[in-house]
């Protein structure tokens with residue numbers, strides 16, 4: 168599967184590495200340092216590009232940027248109508264909580280992405296907690312513990 172990743176940090180960068188190791192084709196994007204991005208992409212056998220190129224490349228697009236940069240990243244990506252978007256973004260971190268205003272990240276992102284259907288998978292529980300996580304298969308786009316948004320106008324539901 169071709170996966171375009173917007174956000175090459177701890178989550179996006181490591182997810183891209185795992186996806187590539189599982190045999191997926193990756194295009195990594197969104198960095199302040201294009202040379203670093205190119206090196207990081209080459210290291211994991213991915214292409215480097217712009218968010219728009221990631222959106223065009225991916226059968227699935229993964230959005231994984233700091234909360235305060237989501238609008239900027241979406242602007243750079245351009246229209247994602249009809250794309251499947253997996254996003255890990257959440258409001259925790261500098262500036263994020265103030266922006267959410269009592270809504271969940273999924274609710275805010277749904278408003279940022281009109282017409283999208285959204286679902287959120289719960290994060291696996293740590294060892295010793297009441298609910299144990301299921302065995303984790305080889306990573307795929309849908310195995311992330313994050314919200315998944317499919318930009319289909321007819322499938323809109325709350326988180």
Ligand SMILES: NC(=O)c1ccc[n+]([C@@H]2O[C@H](COP(=O)([O-])OP(=O)(O)OC[C@H]3O[C@@H](n4cnc5c(N)ncnc54)[C@H](OP(=O)(O)O)[C@@H]3O)[C@@H](O)[C@H]2O)c1
Pocket residue numbers: 174175176177178179180196197198199200203231232233234236255256257258259260
């Ligand atoms: N870390 C976690 O454990 C965790 C867990 C669950 C969810 N999340 C959420 O997932 C999202 C990504 O988290 P992360 O930890 O992967 O973030 P991160 O490591 O800080 O990555 C930020 C990404 O944005 C890029 N970027 C471009 N312009 C930037 C700018 N002006 N300022 C800062 N970064 C810029 C960075 O590239 P350069 O640095 O190369 O510019 C990098 O690719 C966030 O919404 C976070 O809340 C994080």
